[in-house]
Amino acid sequence: MTFRAPKGTDDILPPASRTWRRLLLMWEDWAARYGYDLVLLPFFETTEVFARGVGESTEVVQKQMYTFEDKGGRSLTLRPEGTASVVRAFLETGADGILKAAYSGAMFRYERPQAGRRRQFYQVGVEYLGSRAAAADAEVIELGYRYLTDAGVPGLSVLVNSIGDRVCRPAYLEVLKEYLKERRAVLCDDSLTRLESNPMRVLDCKVCAPRLSDAPSPVDHLCMECATHYDEVRAALRDMDVPYEEAPRLVRGLDYYERTAFEYVATDLETAQNAVGGGGRYDGLAELLGGKPVPGVGFALGLDRMVLTLFEVEELEPLDVYIVVAGDRRGDGAKLASNLRYEGIRTDLDVEGRSVKAQFRAADRRGAATALVVGDEWDDGRVVVKDLATGRQEVILKEEVAAWTRRT
Ligand SMILES: [Zn+2]
Numbered sequence: 001m002t003f004r005a006p007k008g009t010d011d012i013l014p015p016a017s018r019t020w021r022r023l024l025l026m027w028e029d030w031a032a033r034y035g036y037d038l039v040l041l042p043f044f045e046t047t048e049v050f051a052r053g054v055g056e057s058t059e060v061v062q063k064q065m066y067t068f069e070d071k072g073g074r075s076l077t078l079r080p081e082g083t084a085s086v087v088r089a090f091l092e093t094g095a096d097g098i099l100k101a102a103y104s105g106a107m108f109r110y111e112r113p114q115a116g117r118r119r120q121f122y123q124v125g126v127e128y129l130g131s132r133a134a135a136a137d138a139e140v141i142e143l144g145y146r147y148l149t150d151a152g153v154p155g156l157s158v159l160v161n162s163i164g165d166r167v168c169r170p171a172y173l174e175v176l177k178e179y180l181k182e183r184r185a186v187l188c189d190d191s192l193t194r195l196e197s198n199p200m201r202v203l204d205c206k207v208c209a210p211r212l213s214d215a216p217s218p219v220d221h222l223c224m225e226c227a228t229h230y231d232e233v234r235a236a237l238r239d240m241d242v243p244y245e246e247a248p249r250l251v252r253g254l255d256y257y258e259r260t261a262f263e264y265v266a267t268d269l270e271t272a273q274n275a276v277g278g279g280g281r282y283d284g285l286a287e288l289l290g291g292k293p294v295p296g297v298g299f300a301l302g303l304d305r306m307v308l309t310l311f312e313v314e315e316l317e318p319l320d321v322y323i324v325v326a327g328d329r330r331g332d333g334a335k336l337a338s339n340l341r342y343e344g345i346r347t348d349l350d351v352e353g354r355s356v357k358a359q360f361r362a363a364d365r366r367g368a369a370t371a372l373v374v375g376d377e378w379d380d381g382r383v384v385v386k387d388l389a390t391g392r393q394e395v396i397l398k399e400e401v402a403a404w405t406r407r408t
């Protein structure tokens, strides 16, 4: 009997996992540069957190949640996204003021699996809680843009929009509903059911959207405060040289967004799932979760989709050094490995007593940049170093190995 990974999940193994590690390390770096602290949150929450926080009328809550009852009879749900949990956690602390939170990890949605749409998928994201300032929106958008650019996502564009707030959106939704009612004939079944409960989502439907290109846009119905906020966000993005495109019919799939909505699109991604991430402002979310008002803005990026854009271009050397041990020099080889690892050099070696030839094959297979041969020269305090890309080889002092490795 053999087992397979569950449908819609992936085993991320080397060499592909090297890309993932690089993206996660870069993520930690970029989030820290912008002052976002790490938060580690439960993988499951009381079902109500998502039902309220994501929205009863959303596809996520209606069709895609992994909900189960635990042995104590509680209804729990594997997190389908990160924002509701971060806001729940912040409310639970009772704290006031600002929280700048960064997270990364697996999310779960019961979807029809396809490339870039997995049942277990990985996100990195930030939430900027406690500020209504447009500068916070701009900072968040900039961070995502800088990270994706540094990660090497090709053909990246930033789409921005404002979808109004509790003041101006009701009037817009009435206008939108009237428009949609006149076009019932061209709407899909899902959109027909959403026409009353969540009409803005109809603009997000891949099937219907192309037929609704003249739909009224929320940006044309903003109240004064929302319009000013949107102006300030765009001005700040221009000041920071973040290129963006206005996308007047961009809406977000989750109910809690207000004002700013944005998406990062990889135009080179050869799949329908060409958004690598997105986010927005969600000033009403904390109250939906039964808490005091806490404004917030954030984004989540899909690592699975980022990797789809990158996999072909990746060239990584996972090891700096592979130590090839001749004859009975295994103890010396292990000591050298220990020293190099302590120096911060990625080092591995054979522990099975294989032949020198087999060890060189392993060095190649493991993608090492350099092979170090520990042989009779060791008694004179020397090792043979070989650059595995060029074949260049020389004998150097043991003490020079770390410097030599860093030089190449
Ligand atoms: Zn539709």
Ligand SMILES: [Zn+2]
Pocket: 164, 165, 166, 167, 168, 169, 222, 223, 224, 225, 226, 227
């Ligand atoms: Zn408004």
